[in-house]
Each structure stands twice: as C-alpha cells, then as structure tokens.
Amino acid sequence: MPFHLCCSITETENIAQDQFSIVFDSVKLADFVKAGQFLHIACGDALTLRRPISICDTDKSLVKVVFTVKGAGTRWLSLRKPGDMLDILGPLGNGFDMKGENLLLIGGGAGVPPLLLAARQAAALPQFESVTALLGFSDIGKAILLGDFAAACTSVEIATDDGSLGRHGFVTDLLKYRLNTKRFDQILACGPYNMLRIVSEIADEYDIPCQVSMEERMGCGIGACLTCSCKTKSAGKEKYSRVCADGPVFSSREVVWNEA
Ligand SMILES: Cc1cc2nc3c(=O)[nH]c(=O)nc-3n(C[C@H](O)[C@H](O)[C@H](O)COP(=O)(O)OP(=O)(O)OC[C@H]3O[C@@H](n4cnc5c(N)ncnc54)[C@H](O)[C@@H]3O)c2cc1C
Ligand code: FES
The missing domain is CATH 3.40.50.80 (Nucleotide-binding domain of ferredoxin-NADP reductase (FNR) module)
Structure with missing residues (x-):
C-alpha cells in the first residue's frame, strides 16, 4: 500500500558529474521499503507528471535517492536544498526477491x-x-x-x-x-x-x-494508465505487463527482449 507523503529534505549533494543525491526524512518509507521499489516524485508545479526514482538506501528514518539529471524533472530535483519539502508517492512496484546463498x-x-x-x-x-x-x-x-x-x-x-x-x-x-x-x-x-x-x-x-x-516512461505510477507497458511472456503466451505495478522487477526469462 503506497503512501502519499510530504517529506522534509535533510541533505543534498552533487555526488558526480550530473548526478545528485537527496536524503529525506520518512520513517514510514524507511520501515517499509524493499530493494528495487521506487518513489514517484512530484517535480514542481510546471510538470504534471511525477518522475520515478528508485530507493537507493535507508538509514533509520532517512531515505536516500540518487539520480542523473536528464531533463526538466531531474533538473528541478537537483536544485532542491535541505529544508525543502518533497511530494512523494511510494513505495511503488514489487522490488527484488532475494534467494540463495x-x-x-x-x-x-x-x-x-x-x-x-x-x-x-x-x-x-x-x-x-x-x-x-x-x-x-x-x-x-x-x-x-x-x-x-x-x-x-x-x-x-x-x-x-x-x-x-x-x-x-x-x-x-x-x-x-x-x-x-x-x-x-x-x-x-x-x-x-x-x-x-x-x-x-x-x-x-x-x-x-x-x-x-525494467525502465519505461511512466504516467500514473500505480497501474492505471498503461503508459509503462512492456512485453512479457508466461507459459509461452506473450502479454503486456505494467512496469510500475507488475514490475519494475521481472524475471529475465519473463521479458520479451527486442532484437539487438
Ligand atoms: C522504476 C524506475 C526507477 C528509476 N530510478 C532511477 C534512479 O534511481 N535514478 C535515476 O537517475 N533515474 C531513475 N529512473 C529514470 C528516471 O525516472 C528518468 O531519468 C526521469 O524520469 C527523467 O525525467 P526528466 O524530467 O528529468 O527528463 P525528461 O525530460 O522526461 O526526459 C529526458 C530524457 O530521459 C528519457 N527518460 C525519461 N523518463 C525515462 C524513463 N522512465 N526511463 C528511461 N528513460 C527515460 C527520455 O526519453 C528523454 O530522452 C528510473 C525510472 C524508472 C521507470
Ligand atoms: S505508469 Fe500508469 S500504468 Fe504504469
């Protein structure tokens, strides 16, 4: 069950060329997240669609995301400062299922x-x-x-x-x-x-x-709009899956890969 949260940024850093980290406080998220899940983050009033960013790390009540600046949304995120608030939907998606030794x-x-x-x-x-x-x-x-x-x-x-x-x-x-x-x-x-x-x-x-x-461009992030469809197969039959709700993590054998 995703939360709709307004979280206070505690730290921002330009960690490498065009790459930034943001740490924010949210005990709700930090307690619940599974590796591979993502957040859908509102990136300012000018952009209608949220942007999906994976959860990179958690530490007690703190959650960290790390992102590369690609366009207007991630540029807006890169300009945030400690004390600013982030409008976040998450955690979303299924995450990795870890097995073996x-x-x-x-x-x-x-x-x-x-x-x-x-x-x-x-x-x-x-x-x-x-x-x-x-x-x-x-x-x-x-x-x-x-x-x-x-x-x-x-x-x-x-x-x-x-x-x-x-x-x-x-x-x-x-x-x-x-x-x-x-x-x-x-x-x-x-x-x-x-x-x-x-x-x-x-x-x-x-x-x-x-x-x-898997990464696809997203609209709603919660399985309703089908913007993020990717072709998968199960029991020999091909179908479309939603990266946001059925993924983003899939078995590699489930994905119908495009030719190189
Ligand atoms: C589940 C998921 C998790 C992600 N996690 C991270 C992360 O942890 N760190 C990170 O840096 N990025 C991550 N991304 C990619 C990130 O969401 C996009 O780079 C971002 O949405 C671009 O938004 P923008 O407004 O800056 O650029 P836009 O102006 O929207 O696009 C700029 C360029 O990026 C491409 N692009 C936009 N969205 C996507 C997308 N979803 N997938 C692939 N290409 C895209 C566009 O085709 C265009 O060429 C993730 C994407 C998904 C689907
Ligand atoms: S983004 Fe809307 S269904 Fe996945």
Whole structure:
C-alpha cells in the first residue's frame, strides 16, 4: 500500500558529474521499503507528471535517492536544498526477491543506486554467504557510491567503457569472467536496456536465475494508465505487463527482449 507523503529534505549533494543525491526524512518509507521499489516524485508545479526514482538506501528514518539529471524533472530535483519539502508517492512496484546463498548484483550507470539497498538488505540476511557487485560506468567521472558498495558487499568490481577506472570494457564482460570463476545462485540487474538484455542472455547460458529492473516512461505510477507497458511472456503466451505495478522487477526469462 503506497503512501502519499510530504517529506522534509535533510541533505543534498552533487555526488558526480550530473548526478545528485537527496536524503529525506520518512520513517514510514524507511520501515517499509524493499530493494528495487521506487518513489514517484512530484517535480514542481510546471510538470504534471511525477518522475520515478528508485530507493537507493535507508538509514533509520532517512531515505536516500540518487539520480542523473536528464531533463526538466531531474533538473528541478537537483536544485532542491535541505529544508525543502518533497511530494512523494511510494513505495511503488514489487522490488527484488532475494534467494540463495551467493548473490551477484550487476548495475550500469543510473541503474546502480537501487542495487545498494539490495546489497545492504541481502547482507543483513543470515542465508547469504556472499554478495558480489559488478558496477559499470562510462568513465571515472560518472562512478558513484563505490565506498558504500565496498562497505555493503563481499566484493566489488568496476568496469568503465573508457578504462579510466577498473576493467576496460562493459560490465557484462566482467559478468562472464566472474561467472567462470564462481557459482552464483541468483543475479539481480539494473541498468540500460541493452545491458539488461545481455545480462539476461548470459544468465540463460550459465543457467542462473536472474531478475531485471525494467525502465519505461511512466504516467500514473500505480497501474492505471498503461503508459509503462512492456512485453512479457508466461507459459509461452506473450502479454503486456505494467512496469510500475507488475514490475519494475521481472524475471529475465519473463521479458520479451527486442532484437539487438
Ligand atoms: C522504476 C524506475 C526507477 C528509476 N530510478 C532511477 C534512479 O534511481 N535514478 C535515476 O537517475 N533515474 C531513475 N529512473 C529514470 C528516471 O525516472 C528518468 O531519468 C526521469 O524520469 C527523467 O525525467 P526528466 O524530467 O528529468 O527528463 P525528461 O525530460 O522526461 O526526459 C529526458 C530524457 O530521459 C528519457 N527518460 C525519461 N523518463 C525515462 C524513463 N522512465 N526511463 C528511461 N528513460 C527515460 C527520455 O526519453 C528523454 O530522452 C528510473 C525510472 C524508472 C521507470
Ligand atoms: S505508469 Fe500508469 S500504468 Fe504504469
């Protein structure tokens, strides 16, 4: 059951090029959220539609979101200051379902933040022996949350497209390398569409259950308008699912991927 809340911002930071974090106070949200769920945030009077942003972290009553400035909504958010109020609907969506003992998280760019909460929630469960994170960025200037992931995970590896930090190449190359050296029970992935498609193919090849967090433009955020439809399949039949209400997290085998 989502809440409609007005929350006071306690902290804002420009954490990297075009990337910002906002921390706000909401004991209701902090107590209820599951990693992979998102908030629908009103971004000023000029924009009718709210913008979906994943929950990155919680700490007691505090909730953190991390976002990249893309257009008017995220630019408006980036200009908020401590003491300002945010109009928030959430938590929304289903979130990750974490199973097994050895978990692998793979994130790319703006898809990295929600995996931090997944890492922290998994690390707090006694069943997990290890939580490994593979994080991909275009370059060192875009790399975020590295210290937080290092503190939450058993191991963290980085890839950058230009080789300015970690391994030179795509994070999906790191994934193949890692899967050849260790057996994982589950993969959780969040990032650009093409990255998710390739992760899904690799997960199939290695026969590892994989959940992907899908991104679509949203209208209502609560399952009523169908703006956010994506093609999925179950029992061999294709259908349209709503990313906001049936997702954003889907089994990678459920998604009908577009051709590369
Ligand atoms: C479930 C979910 C969780 C998300 N979590 C985060 C997050 O934690 N951090 C983060 O930085 N971003 C996240 N996003 C993406 C974020 O919602 C969009 O970047 C934002 O809505 C853009 O709004 P805008 O007004 O700034 O840009 P607009 O002017 O609306 O659009 C600018 C550009 O971004 C593209 N875009 C807009 N909305 C989306 C979308 N929903 N998915 C993909 N592309 C989009 C547009 O096609 C356009 O090219 C998430 C999206 C979804 C669906
Ligand atoms: S955004 Fe309206 S149904 Fe998903």
